[in-house]
Structure formats: C-alpha cells, structure tokens
Amino acid sequence: MLQAKIAPSMLSSDFSCLAEEAKRMVDAGADYLHMDVMDGHFVPNLTLGAPIVKSLRKHTDAFLDCHLMVSDPAKWVEDFAKAGASQYVFHHEAMENPSKLIDTIHAAGMRAGVALKPGTPASVVFEYANKADQILVMTVEPGFGGQSFMMGCVSKVKELRDRFPQLDIQVDGGLDLNNIGEVAAAGANVIVAGTSIFSSCYACYPE
Numbered sequence: 001m002l003q004a005k006i007a008p009s010m011l012s013s014d015f016s017c018l019a020e021e022a023k024r025m026v027d028a029g030a031d032y033l034h035m036d037v038m039d040g041h042f043v044p045n046l047t048l049g050a051p052i053v054k055s056l057r058k059h060t061d062a063f064l065d066c067h068l069m070v071s072d073p074a075k076w077v078e079d080f081a082k083a084g085a086s087q088y089v090f091h092h093e094a095m096e097n098p099s100k101l102i103d104t105i106h107a108a109g110m111r112a113g114v115a116l117k118p119g120t121p122a123s124v125v126f127e128y129a130n131k132a133d134q135i136l137v138m139t140v141e142p143g144f145g146g147q148s149f150m151m152g153c154v155s156k157v158k159e160l161r162d163r164f165p166q167l168d169i170q171v172d173g174g175l176d177l178n179n180i181g182e183v184a185a186a187g188a189n190v191i192v193a194g195t196s197i198f199s200s201c202y203a204c205y206p207e
C-alpha cells in the first residue's frame with residue numbers, strides 16, 4: 001500500500017486568517033494544502049481564485065493543490081501557475097480534450113490532475129490517465145464542504161488503482177476517521193479532508 005498524503009481543504013478554514021490557518025495545518029503534518037476553486041457555474045458556489053493563491057504563496061512553501069471546479073479550466077492555467085500553484089486539477093466533465101490540457105499544465109510548470117464527479121465512471125480517464133500526475137475521485141457532489149461521504153465511489157478508486165499502480169489517486173469529500181481506512185484499502189493515496197480536520201482543531205468550529 002502506498003503511503004497516504006493528507007491534504008486539508010482550506011475551504012473549511014477561517015479565510016480571515018488564511019496564512020495562519022495554512023501554517024497551523026502544515027505544522028500539524030499536512031502534506032498538501034487543498035484549495036477549492038469554484039466559479040458559481042460549474043458548481044453552485046463561489047469561493048476563491050488565483051489572487052488568493054498568490055497571497056497565500058507569499059506565506060508558505062507548502063504544496064498548493066488547486067482543485068478547479070470551473071466551467072473553463074483552460075482559461076486559468078497561466079494565472080494559477082504565476083500565482084504559485086503546485087498542482088492544477090481540472091474536471092474531466094468540463095473539457096472536450098483533457099489530454100491536451102494536461103500538456104498545457106505541464107508546460108506551465110505544474111503537476112496535472114483530473115477530477116471525476118461521483119456520477120462519472122473511472123473508464124473515461126483510462127485513455128489518458130498515464131499522462132496525468134493524479135486522478136481525483138470525488139466522494140461528494142462538488143460544490144460544498146460538510147457533505148456526507150458517498151461509499152459508492154470507492155469502487156472507482158479500486159478500479160483505477162488496479163489499472164494504474166503508480167498513479168496518485170486522490171479522494172475528496174466527507175472523509176473522516178470512519179471511512180479513511182476504506183478508501184486507503186481501495187488504493188487512494190491522497191486524502192482531502194476539510195470539515196473533519198478543521199472541526200477537530202477548533203474548540204468552537206466557525207460557520
């Protein structure tokens with residue numbers, strides 16, 4: 001089994017002190033900082049963009065794992081590369097030619113990842129997964145933190161791990177101590193957790 005990396009989702013942090021929140025997560029052992037980028041169109045929520053990543057980059061050397069839940073992911077590659085993003089993860093469902101976008105992301109100096117909504121089968125990435133650095137299997141419908149984990153998505157992790165033994169497979173959504181064992185056993189090696197990590201670190205969890 002591959003050693004799992006932990007990626008706290010900064011969506012669950014207190015945005016008014018993002019740099020301190022990031023430091024707190026890194027000091028607690030975070031491997032990545034997961035940045036949820038939502039455009040209010042691909043998903044029904046609006047969060048952050050490249051200017052926030054750029055500001056945070058001035059305060060941390062951490063691996064900034066940017067998950068683009070946006071309708072036009074090709075449009076923002078350069079901005080995120082300039083902002084200091086380490087990895088650029090876009091949705092298969094948003095692209096007609098995902099393979100080409102992987103090349104563009106690599107040329108911009110970032111790692112490239114491809115995300116799948118719960119309803120999208122793993123087989124859609126089989127053709128080009130070897131070019132990607134990571135496949136992200138969403139275990140909630142993208143758009144909001146704090147949702148319940150969808151156990152039905154775990155079989156996709158196993159399917160991908162069986163075909164691509166060396167690939168990073170990330171899971172995101174509703175992860176906590178009740179289900180992390182299950183996804184790790186299926187082959188996930190990058191675990192995103194928002195609500196569970198941040199709520200356990202606050203005496204009083206912010207809204």
Ligand SMILES: O=C(CO)[C@H](O)[C@H](O)COP(=O)(O)O
Nearest residue numbers: 142143145146173174194195
């Ligand atoms: O991508 C996301 C939402 O679309 C978040 O990263 C994800 O939901 C993590 O938060 P939680 O652990 O609270 O589910």
